[in-house]
Amino acid sequence: MKYLRKYPFLGPLVAVVVVYVIFAIVAPGSFTRAENLTTMAGQTVVVGIAASGMTLVMLLGGIDLSVGSNVALSTVVCALCMRAGAPAILAAAAAMASGLLSGLVNGALVTTLRITPFIVTLGTMRALRGLAKGLADEQKIDAPSSGLDALVAPLPPGYGWALFPPGVWIMLATSGLVAAMLVYTKGGRHIVAIGSNEATARLCGVRVERVKWLVYGLAGLFAGLAGVMEFSTLTVGDPTDSVGLELEVIAAVVIGGGSLAGGEGSVAGALFGALLMTVIRTGSTYLGIDNWVQDIVTGGIVVTAVALDRARRASETRR
Amino acid sequence: MKYLRKYPFLGPLVAVVVVYVIFAIVAPGSFTRAENLTTMAGQTVVVGIAASGMTLVMLLGGIDLSVGSNVALSTVVCALCMRAGAPAILAAAAAMASGLLSGLVNGALVTTLRITPFIVTLGTMRALRGLAKGLADEQKIDAPSSGLDALVAPLPPGYGWALFPPGVWIMLATSGLVAAMLVYTKGGRHIVAIGSNEATARLCGVRVERVKWLVYGLAGLFAGLAGVMEFSTLTVGDPTDSVGLELEVIAAVVIGGGSLAGGEGSVAGALFGALLMTVIRTGSTYLGIDNWVQDIVTGGIVVTAVALDRARRASETRR
Amino acid sequence: DGGATKIAVIPKGTTHEFWKAVHAGAVKASREIGVEIVWKGPLAEDDLKGQIDVVQSFVAQGVSGIVLAPLNDKALEKPVEGAVKANIPVVIFDSDLAGSAHKSFVATDNLAAGRLAGEKLAALLGQKGKIAVLRYQEGSASTQKREEGFLEAIRKMPEIKIVSDNQYGGATTESAFEKAESLLAAQSAGSGGVDGVFCPNESTTFGMLLALRKAGLAGKIKFVGFDASEKLVGALRDGHVDALVVQDPFKIGYEAVRAMAEILAGKPVAPRIDTGAVVVDKASLDKPETKAIVAPDLAPWLGK
Amino acid sequence: MAREVSGVVAHGVTKAYGATTALAGVDLDVRAGEVHALLGENGAGKSTLVKILAGAVRPDGGRLTLDGAPFAPKDPAAARAAGVRLVSQERALCPHMTVEENVLLGGEPTRFGVLKREEARAIAARALLAIDPTGAKKHRLRPDALVRDLGPGERQLVEIARAITEPRCRLLLLDEPTSSLGADDVEALFAVVSRLREAGLAVVYISHHLDEIRRIADRFTVIRDGRTAGTGRVAEATPADIVTMMAGRSIEDLYPRSPRVPGDVVLSTQDLAGAGLPVRASLVLRRGEVLGIAGLVGAGRTELLRAIFGLDRVRRGEVRVGAYVGPASPAARLAQGVGLLSEDRGGEGLALGLTIADNVTLSRLVGLGPLGFVTPARMRAAAARFIEKLGVVCAGPDAPVGSLSGGNQQKVALARLLYHDVDVLLLDEPTRGVDVGARAAIYALIDRLACESNKAVLVVSSAAEELVGIADRIAVMHKGELGPARPVGELDVRAVMLEQAGAS
Ligand SMILES: Nc1ncnc2c1ncn2[C@@H]1O[C@H](COP(=O)(O)OP(=O)(O)OP(=O)(O)O)[C@@H](O)[C@H]1O
Ligand SMILES: Nc1ncnc2c1ncn2[C@@H]1O[C@H](COP(=O)(O)OP(=O)(O)OP(=O)(O)O)[C@@H](O)[C@H]1O
């Protein structure tokens, strides 16, 4: 029990394992094959990377609804660069820069206009979507994906030692870095402090505005990186991509122990939250469940997972 | 200035008027025709009615993401009843009952499992969508709409005295009732008190769980009513309808002065918030603006409207 | 105002490449005839209510005529009747509409097109094997017709088994891709569980293509898709897609606006104008007549 | 060369919140190496002044100098960099973080932004040792304990610990630092403050307890209505002088006591035990009497009241209210005529975002309009009556409670019980943070309630003197066990303090 408090991600981890085992029992044998694990890990990359940034924003007590649009914009930027003949690394950098910039705009609006992040990012969600459509001329952009296509593709033969495609490792690395930042750096502590009690943080000399700015920027950067992964999956720049992604990312963070009120959240938990949703989706397809049943099941599992996790934590804290 | 505190909806009202006047100047003359006013009012009905319920939920400090799915489910129920030959009034009642029921489920989950409403309604959002698809057999349901089709259709000749179609009057009536309830009834005061400080409300003998339950139920009922209006517009029961409606409704409430933290919000304000978005959308259509430009403009106006409103209110209170 | 003739053209969405070609066709017709067109779809793709709102706004605005690709055959009936009542004639294109208020219907025959696809895939498989269908979206009439036509043709072949036909790819490429990936794995496509696949529109076809490529099955499983885009044509060349059923979007847009202009000029038009569909495979790809359909030059019309 | 003035000087500082003038030109002169008491009634502007010094509020006008140099901190970070630390009246803690993280917040030792964990631990341990020299609270005030698990007293200690960690501190501002502290914690705090004074810090100390002032402060400044009303050496002024200066009048009798005749039993508990605390509590409360409950912080007195009122679970034992036996919800208790005044004003007692009228009328909204409806005008009228009766300083019944000073907020919370017209008042620390004048008014009110209105009053207080002054009988709680209630005649302040420490 004590572990749950110290490692809040254990709850969602258990949920993932339980759901996986259930599917492993009821679904056809191929569900448990190693390839399927790799596939599911790959499908989690976009949400997982974006969830790192969202965890930071939600720890702060904020929210970022623009993440889906930001990902779409980033795929477009990436595709435009690739089409213009830029090397893969440059295109990826440009996509991440566009994400960072969008995030910084969010941060600037939140801190200077002092409007609630919900409405700021609701606005930029629309605006960035429009920008993406405009840049892409309201079309999907075909572009060569050489150099980036290997990010989430299955490993070529002979590279089995890597276990997962590079994208998965990048996701794990970002999550690890962010988690370490939260624990081991001053900035990380300040993020949690602001989310826990902003007035207090300010009174203690935390430069609240600056920290917020940076966090929204970082979240944007991660959205940009997620966009690169998305481009590598789609191999086109798609301005209508990732509509509704924000809710999925937020759900991942909340399943992972995050709270919309700030001060709570875990990067590892968010990763498991993202994985949980992938497992449900894949498992349902394996079972050949009708779409509508799958919708109901997903809804039910998400609520149940969070309910169990919270009940456990409550029984441990009491009152 | 004093008025703004007393009548928080003045801010969004001013925003609507300003945006309307701007479009009246730049758009072709037909924008200011009476027909267009009626059309815009009619297009606001669904969001406007749903926003009444959302205002209540957000006053409580909650949120209801399932509203879009609930509306879709309600159109399906309505269509099924109509197809089965039920009279219009019965079909509408059934649709509203399905909305109420869904809302009560939300309420029960929020109060008994004590999970954050965000995740509860994220879950029911999926589940209700699935239910709607299942009920509709994954198809749009054709049904006669006689009796309900007049709700938001333009007025037939000879009824010009009514000014607006009945749906608009129903929206105004619900908003009026909810607003009056908030100010003039015990239950309304209790809702505001819970949103402002739940512990205080409990200390004062407010039956917090019961009130929450009822409020989610009411929100569901309004979603059901909105679904009836949606059915009357669509004339089919559409299980894939109103995806993303939740964000639009929440935006209306927030533009109208509501806060995600609870304790703040105005039904009239939410109505103007909804209207603002309709005016922008219609104005853009009149101007023949490209979709992507419209996205950017909408995002910009939403943020600006809220920013101006908040700045004003802040200048009146001061730090 | 009594200004120039202004025709509103309302597609289902604005970002599919299909609609770009339709747009170009519409522009071509408008230039030839000398009318003004306004191109405006719902903001979000496949947003039924949004499309109704757009129609209503154009009616309130009082345009001369409306050319509409309805997202639903029933739901748009009322708004169209409203337009007709306001003396605005309506031409329907791409997908059909119930009722009789509109003057003409310009589109591909989707049922027939679906049948074409079914026959092609059956031929590719030599009339036997296991196939899977990745459907598009619940309640989308035109793709449902294609799926129906396809299944109808396939069911005539006793030795072809349908292993999955209840999975939907959803509105976006990414959702289609994820669905396709899981579907292929679930049916053990890698070890012979699936011999052929069919997808009823551009986004599902592309999503399936990506999934096949990722699983290393592209070219091994027979694949018939729908609609064309640069990447899909490329895949056809690579042999990753065996055939595409292609409509003529440019012609659809062109004919629809033409029909509207005729109506406004008081001339009679046919109630049904079929714009046809063809099966394109690697062999027929480079024929000039296919080229004009598959990759029309849009630049002169859309100005880019 | 002129001798450098060390310390902080404020001259003509003004600040207005909308229509409310908080400061109308305050002068303050605090020198290094002294403890300077800042006194005044509730709403006088004490907190506003120290917040200005700490950079948390921007003044509208006036001049500040720190050690002779002009001082205009643009935010708390700037003030902190200049060596100013504040323990604010509102609890400023991050509930999701640990004690150590809270103590170090804003001053984390780092190298290239990475925390130096060892050093951090050492700093926090030192600060905790200073405020808890006997180690009595070591098991709860662990560096890795989460602040949200701590009680009010412990939280206050954490804040103080944070304030004294700063090595470069020149000016320490303590805004009612002892409001939630028990006697031994106050001693520890005084020891720390004395040490800091010796080290040459300037300390501003705000408190409503004149006895504390007499013990710790060297000089004092009284603020009245946002202006400096007087200043002087503590040793040279009598408490009566200071009170007169604060209130503009003298207060004759702090604890008025009319003849009281105990009536029927209205509330009794038998071996009551809550989920954690209390362990066992039996008491009997009659109409027309005031029963005091003494005890140290953490003894479980608050939990006792909450269990009676139905806010906490009752594990064992029974509660009898009039003829009704058994546990009940707060709503039922209110219906039975029992009301609770919470010790946590901001967190639970009041909805700070709502108006005075809303807060006063919330528990009883019936009868405020025709047909069971509620009309704002009647709500306002009802609240206005009590604003006048209790002398709440405010802009009117529509003022948000959050804009009131602490003492006035307390009066609003009390007004709710009066408005509801409960028969049994459960008062948890009713005078916490309340100024002398208002305190006298509350004592007089409690007296009137008991003897004129024949109500039953149960008062929990950490100030033994106060209990002895107002109660008829006092029971002492120790580690969750409630002792027998004895008439005040048999007890004095010393006896109560000894007993609550467990020496009986
Ligand atoms: N944020 C605010 N908004 C509006 N008015 C405020 C605000 N803060 C303080 N005030 C007002 O300013 C005046 C001074 O308040 P302040 O908190 O400084 O008093 P105080 O002397 O500390 O009182 P107490 O002893 O009760 O703590 C009061 O009238 C109060 O109502
Ligand atoms: N929210 C809380 N979570 C966990 N423990 C708590 C909480 N509040 C109080 N406690 C603990 O419960 C015990 C008793 O609480 P409390 O301090 O309120 O008792 P009390 O006798 O009423 O004292 P006082 O009212 O003087 O502070 C203390 O040890 C305290 O730390």
Ligand SMILES: [Mg+2]
């Ligand atoms: Mg104060």
Ligand SMILES: [Mg+2]
């Ligand atoms: Mg207490």
